[in-house]
Amino acid sequence: MSKFRTTELSDAQFESNNLRYITVKSNNLKGRGDLSVFVPSDKEYSDLPIVVLLHGVYGSHWIWSQKTGIHLKMKSWIEAREIEPMIVVMPSDGLWGDGSGYVPHYTGVNFEKWIVEDVINAVVELIPQASEKSKLFISGLSMGGFGALRIGLKHHDKFTGVSGLSSITVLEEMKLFVEEDLEAYQQSISENISVLKTALKHKDNLPPFRFDCGVDDELIEGNRTLHQELKKEGIPHIYKENPGKHEWIYWETHIKETILFFNNLL
Template sequence: MSILRLEVSNPDYSPANTQTITVHSSHLTRRHDITVYNAQSQAKNLAVVVLLHGVYGNHWVWMQMGGVHQVYERLRQQGLQEFVLVMPSDGGYMDGSAYLDLAEAGNYQQWIMEDVFAAVQQSVTAVSERSRWYISGLSMGGFGALLLGCQFSQRFSGISAHSSITNPSQLSQFVDYPLHCYPQLEKAEHLPQYWAVKGNIPPLRFDCGADDPLLLANIELHQILTQAGVDHEFEQLSGGHEWPYWHKNVEKSFRFFDVIERKYQAL
């Protein structure tokens, strides 16, 4: 177990249905945080949606800048399956870790795949070892969702990404320091398609706005996956690289995961 310590917020003093977890991780040798929504559900074995944030952000931005909980509650009223929403910090490296294993800088992949998984299972009673996990993200978090979802394909039941960085080199569009600060950034294993073409990935979709500077990179990834015969969905939508786009289109992630979850439940 890589978790050294957990601190979990008291629901009596927390925003409604929201929990904050501070994890002292040996993968990062420091503390980082996770926000969980629908944390007090009385259901059992609920499916989990991991939402990864972009550069500059942290565990709180999906809710407090993107209103993701409001989108979720609106869709619940329309019949969406119940999920637990898990929003972790990226690990706090520079302006963004890209959710990578960066050698001496820290293993930000295992922070998500081991520490976040374990912390949620330990502290959220609605989540168990039987719960299915889905992953989504925006911008750098979209990259994290694509990479982790394909690399750890047996751990996830679906992948959805919005406005994604598709290659770590694209971080240069968002940070003002040289990318050599990221150890081994050029590794082939840091490309989603490296893992996707190996096959047996879960259902995959991604989208990007027509006015987004990452649109061409997303189209190129779509073409690479298509040529490799990787089953996936790609949508070019209206909008740019901005919170109004993500607030609107995270609904597509929820509906995509809802369809998959209903298929599992029908088995």
């Protein structure tokens, strides 16, 4: 029995480059949500790992594929046997304002549960190569890095590995990018406003995680602070700085480090 009132899956005869498209009606969104899904070619695959890849502000489900060609890269890396076959699911964030922050909102729309529950359930239900046995990973850029790090560490029972690129590290940094009032993002649970607070609350159960940032990125100081505070607390993690700014060429270049990190955890 479906976990959704309605689902739509693209027709294979019209798909290309291993991309499939899903729309489901989500109780958490109080409406419909969209997913782009990279699925490795071999139909005999089963129980494939699932990488949830979150976008940043202004974007949607299509942006990772159409700005970085991640689906083409995954196909190439799999064919070259650099990585094991994996599914990559790229959901919209819920399309609230300039960006939902992937957090619950006071209106009752829960953008966190959309990712943790609905996105994964949709892939397991509609993509034959996935199953409830599939290992789960989560990553994202900027706002999506905040979502990935916070959600991945909080829901450590679900995720085998977590990674963030050029991540917002505290919810207040959303003001650098969005026109919506920060009051709309206010949280009653302190761990929802800070990656560090999430890590501290769950420090005894954290999955392996990493994050990186460009040295000329406006979010670099937040990433450095997070790294130093995690070190101070003795929380294992990987942190790396690279040349680059808050821009697509950085994410296109460095997403491979994240995928290799996940591959090494399989």
